[in-house]
Amino acid sequence: MKTTEILVVGAGPAGLMAAIHAAEAGAQVLLVERADRLGGQLIKQTHKFFGSKAEYAGERGIQIAEKLITASQENSGITTWQKATVLGIYPDGVVTISHDGEFCTVKPKKIIIATGASEKTMAFPNNDLPGIYGAGAVQTLMNVHGVLPGKRLLMVGAGNIGVIVAYQLLQAGVEVVGIVEAGPQVGGYLVHAAKLARHGVPIYTSHSIKSAHGDSCLEGVTICKLDKNWQPIEGTDQYIPVDGLCLAVGLSPLTELLWQAGCEMKYAGELGGYVPLRDANLKTTHGDIYVAGDVSGVEEASAAMVEGKIVGLYVASILGHKTESFTKDFQVAKSQLGALRSGPSSMKICSGLSKVVLKEAQ
Amino acid sequence: MRIVNHPILTFLEQKMVTFTLNGQKIEGVAGEPIAAALYAADIKVLHHSHKNHRPRGLFCAIGNCSSCLMTVDGIPNVRVCTEPLRAGMAVEIQEGKGKIL
Numbered sequence: 001m002k003t004t005e006i007l008v009v010g011a012g013p014a015g016l017m018a019a020i021h022a023a024e025a026g027a028q029v030l031l032v033e034r035a036d037r038l039g040g041q042l043i044k045q046t047h048k049f050f051g052s053k054a055e056y057a058g059e060r061g062i063q064i065a066e067k068l069i070t071a072s073q074e075n076s077g078i079t080t081w082q083k084a085t086v087l088g089i090y091p092d093g094v095v096t097i098s099h100d101g102e103f104c105t106v107k108p109k110k111i112i113i114a115t116g117a118s119e120k121t122m123a124f125p126n127n128d129l130p131g132i133y134g135a136g137a138v139q140t141l142m143n144v145h146g147v148l149p150g151k152r153l154l155m156v157g158a159g160n161i162g163v164i165v166a167y168q169l170l171q172a173g174v175e176v177v178g179i180v181e182a183g184p185q186v187g188g189y190l191v192h193a194a195k196l197a198r199h200g201v202p203i204y205t206s207h208s209i210k211s212a213h214g215d216s217c218l219e220g221v222t223i224c225k226l227d228k229n230w231q232p233i234e235g236t237d238q239y240i241p242v243d244g245l246c247l248a249v250g251l252s253p254l255t256e257l258l259w260q261a262g263c264e265m266k267y268a269g270e271l272g273g274y275v276p277l278r279d280a281n282l283k284t285t286h287g288d289i290y291v292a293g294d295v296s297g298v299e300e301a302s303a304a305m306v307e308g309k310i311v312g313l314y315v316a317s318i319l320g321h322k323t324e325s326f327t328k329d330f331q332v333a334k335s336q337l338g339a340l341r342s343g344p345s346s347m348k349i350c351s352g353l354s355k356v357v358l359k360e361a362q
Numbered sequence: 363m364r365i366v367n368h369p370i371l372t373f374l375e376q377k378m379v380t381f382t383l384n385g386q387k388i389e390g391v392a393g394e395p396i397a398a399a400l401y402a403a404d405i406k407v408l409h410h411s412h413k414n415h416r417p418r419g420l421f422c423a424i425g426n427c428s429s430c431l432m433t434v435d436g437i438p439n440v441r442v443c444t445e446p447l448r449a450g451m452a453v454e455i456q457e458g459k460g461k462i463l
Contacts, residue, residue, distance in 0.1 A: 062371075119421075119422055128411070129417065130407050130417055134427075136422065136423070138423075145391075148365060149401070171369050173365065
C-alpha cells in the first residue's frame with residue numbers, strides 16, 4: 001500500500017492549484033486524475049479569463065492549464081497518476097484506486113476532493129437524440145480534438161457558458177442559428193453576448209425548447225415563447241432545422257466520493273445541487289476530507305483555482321508544513337476569493353454559500 | 363468534419379490510422395478518443411438503448427454520462443468519448459447492455 005501526506009483527487013484548476021501550493025509548502029502530494037491528461041476542463045477554454053491578474057485574467061484557459069501542468073510536473077513533491085479513478089474511501093482511511101487498469105490502495109493523511117462537476121440535461125421529447133450535447137462536450141470535441149459537432153447548431157442557455165461556447169462555435173466555422181434562453185434576460189457576460197450580436201446570432205429570451213425531432217439523429221427542434229410564469233404560449237411554436245443542439249443549462253457537482261465517505265451534504269440550488277457542508281477552510285464534516293472547486297459548488301474556474309490554493313496551503317500547514325509567508329499567503333488568497341465573489345453577479349453564489357459554510361471552524 | 367483553420371488553435375501533425383466500425387473501415391487520428399474519430403466521419407449513432415432501442419450519441423464527452431458506450435475489441439460498455447483510438451481496433455455499435463459472456 002502506498003502512503004502519502006495528501007491525496008488530491010482531480011487535476012483540474014482546483015486540484016492542480018491545491019497540489020502545487022501544498023507541495024511548495026513542503027508536503028508530499030499524490031495527485032490522481034481520471035483522464036489521460038491533466039488540466040480538467042481548462043484545456044478546452046479558448047477564451048480569455050476575467051478577474052484580476054492574480055487569477056490569470058486576460059489569459060486563455062488553455063494557457064493557464066499549460067502553466068499549472070508545468071508547475072505541477074516541475075515540483076518533485078508531487079507524484080501524478082493519470083488514468084486513475086478513485087473507487088472508494090474506507091473508514092480506516094484507505095483509498096482504493098484503479099490506476100491504468102491496476103487496482104491500488106493508498107493511505108493518505110488528508111484528502112482533497114476536487115472532482116469538478118457534470119453537465120445537466122433538460123426534459124423535452126427526444127432529448128436523447130444523437131446531436132444533442134452538453135455545451136462542454138461541444139467544447140471538448142472542437143477545442144481539444146478539432147472535430148466539428150455539426151454544421152448548424154442551436155444553443156440553449158444564455159449564461160456565461162452558453163454565450164462563450166456559441167462564440168467558440170462561430171470561431172470553429174459552425175453556423176449558430178441562435179440562442180434560446182428561458183429567462184427574460186441574457187445571464188452571461190455582455191461582452192460575449194455583444195460579440196454574438198455583431199455576428200447576427202439572435203438570442204431568443206423567454207423561449208424554450210418544446211421538442212427535438214429526428215429519426216436516428218437530430219434534424220430539427222421546435223422552440224416556443226414562454227409567458228411570465230415560464231409556461232409555453234400557444235401559437236408561438238417555431239421549427240428550426242439543425243443538426244446540433246447544445247445544452248448550456250448548468251452543472252451538478254460530482255459528489256459521489258463525498259457521499260460515499262459519509263460527508264454531510266446539503267442541497268443548495270444556487271451551487272448546482274447537493275454540496276458538502278464545510279468550514280471556512282474547506283474542511284468537510286469528515287475531518288480528513290477537504291474540498292475545492294466545482295465539487296463544493298459550481299462557480300467560475302477562477303474561484304476554483306483560488307479555493308485550490310487556500311486548501312492546499314491550509315492542509316499543508318496542519319500537517320506541519322507552514323512556510324514563513326503562510327499567514328500572508330493565506331490571507332491574500334482568502335481576500336482574492338472574497339473579491340471574486342463581491343460583484344452583483346455573485347449574489348446567487350453567496351446565497352448558496354450561506355447555507356453550507358459552517359460558521360465556526362471545526 | 364475536422365477543423366482546418368482556427369483563429370486561436372492549431373491542431374498539430376496527426377497520424378491517421380485505420381479501424382473498423384461494424385466491420386467497415388474508417389480512418390481516425392491515433393490517440394484521439396474513438397468517438398472523436400467517429401464524429402469526424404459524421405457517424406453519430408454509437409449505441410442503442412436497452413429497453414426502447416433508441417439511438418444514443420455523445421452527450422458529455424468527458425467520461426461522466428455513459429451515453430456513448432460501445433463494444434471495442436469484444437469488450438462491451440467502453441466509454442468511447444475517452445478511450446484512445448489505436449490502429450486496427452474493432453468497434454461495434456452496442457445494442458443495450460452488450461454481450462458480457
